[in-house]
Amino acid sequence: MKLKLHDYQEVTKDFIIKTPYAAVILDMGMGKTATTLSAINELMFDRYEVSKVLVIAPLRVANTVWSDEIEQWTELSHLRYSKIVGTPKQRQEALQKDADIYIVNRENIPWLVEQCHPHFKWDMIVIDELSSFKSWQSKRFKAFMAMRPYMKRVIGLTGTPSSNGLMDLFAEFKVIDGGVRLGRFIGEYRSRYFREGRRNGNVVYEYIPMDYAECQIFDKIDDITISMKAMDYLQMPTLISTKKLVHLTNAEAKRYKEFKKGSVISDSNEIEVTAANAASLSNKLVQMANGAVYSDDHRIIKLHDQKLDALEDIIEAANGEPVLVAYWFKHDLLRIQERLKKLRIQSTVLKSETDIHEWNKGNISVGLLHPASAGHGLNLQKGGHHLVWFGLTWSLELYQQTNARLWRQGQQSNTVIIQHIVTEGTIDDDILKALTAKDAQQSRLIEAVKAQVGG
Structure with missing residues (x-):
């Protein structure tokens, strides 16, 4: 050429x-x-x-x-x-x-x-x-x-x-x-x-x-x-960025607030989750907002399905169009895969060159992507125009790079839709505010x- x-x-x-x-x-x-x-x-x-x-x-x-x-x-x-x-x-x-x-x-x-x-x-x-x-x-x-x-x-x-x-x-x-x-x-x-x-x-x-x-x-x-x-x-596609709010039940919200205040919770089997410092607490709160958290002995404690329900609604509303889902924690991935399997929806974790090729050919209905592997030079714009953030990241660089896999020159659609599933009243709100502040300075x-x- x-x-x-x-x-x-x-x-x-x-x-x-x-x-x-x-x-x-x-x-x-x-x-x-x-x-x-x-x-x-x-x-x-x-x-x-x-x-x-x-x-x-x-x-x-x-x-x-x-x-x-x-x-x-x-x-x-x-x-x-x-x-x-x-x-x-x-x-x-x-x-x-x-x-x-x-x-x-x-x-x-x-x-x-x-x-x-x-x-x-x-x-x-x-x-x-x-x-x-x-x-x-x-x-x-x-x-x-x-x-x-x-x-x-x-x-x-x-x-x-x-x-x-x-x-x-x-x-x-x-x-x-x-x-x-x-x-x-x-x-x-x-x-x-x-x-x-x-x-x-x-x-x-x-x-x-x-x-x-x-x-x-x-x-x-x-x-x-x-x-x-x-x-x-450049003639860029229109970007539509939205928040899909989910709400914790009173019991779920109470549990979240108690952990935020005391840095310790346990489930019915007396499996404990503790946070030793501010960084650990932040990490655990992000997990809890997503619906599950790792215990001190690395077991997964499931807390709620609010984000999974929202993701199910989004995929259903996409009406068969490919959806790219950004996840952060391994337990997020496992729970998403489990839910999609129940719904009989095929999903693929985009890791290899073959996975990326198949996504760009339109052969993958739900692509699962970790932001750290969605970095510089990865082209996904031919396979879809709908990105869902299941779990958010504090890193503006990873956030922007992931969004740019779809919102870029060569996108087949006139519109790119980015949806953030946000658990109201949790650390999700703080992460979105921090990303906005960092973006303003940059x-x-x-x-x-x-x-x-x-x-």
Whole structure:
């Protein structure tokens, strides 16, 4: 196929070429991969500024997306690639191959640095999902920083740059510019832009941004950052996002409130559920809102079927159209499967490439998906246009990435429907509010560094 970049993609490609260290924030579905490959192609074969490129990506993306894009387009098909994935032996063989582009999954960065340091064959790195490097304490971040000084170019791609707030940006931009703009040390960054919030003795649990932090941070990263939103440039399907409220009975609500207050409950068989700290309590409350909870000895205690009843109604109302259901806990999955089996409705957990292929062909009536496996580069838009959140996640990144599996360019329907099953009066309400607040701050960042196309 012949590759014809949109105007916004041409602008992005030029930005990558002109900016050796760059953060590229493009909404999901806007063609980050093809745009970046076009820039690499020009840098490599027209300008002779780059000899070999390393692409760091999530495993599924490293396995399929980059190689598929190279093979799909006539203009890019001459690019030689090698996938550094699999067993140590397979990775070593891929590393020894002569190629233009080497693709490695992010989990293997420490291994790769150990094999190559200090003789790296690449002079350009593309990080396909920059948010993978938001933790400055992670092994992959530390390994990457050992490699970074040897690179002439570092490009970070993402659609979700600050899914958990401004603190994420420190590590993400340090991998790009080495700490030039936001500082080299996390302590320096914190003291400059944040004040301490909740703490326990010497341990600080929360850092609150100063009033001026957002404005100053955005100003500092502006020259190396480009952002665009899909709604501004693509013919996107209409998005309808709704809440389907379910209500606990008085007895169920009482049990929920008692656990929230006392952090302990037991069932009729005296199986106990306790929460040792705030994080554990939050986790258990989310489970309870969904209808079941793990006991201290890892048994499943069933509490209510309110969400299962709502899901049954939604699937019935879909009238045979495919429905994608996002679940969080294993017991959610088991209970959903049990209910669908009783209704004689076929369901499939979308895990393998075969599952995804079958979903996109329209052969799966109910697809079950965990948000953590619904990440970057996974295309599900051809198989359906109806997503149901059975259990919610605190992670804005996983939330947006999961929604974008259906609400994206190439969706066959004119409308995408996202329904959230929310148990009223529970932590579900807090999660939705938190996601909205995080999204608002991230949107301000994207707006602050938004590119203007065509004057």
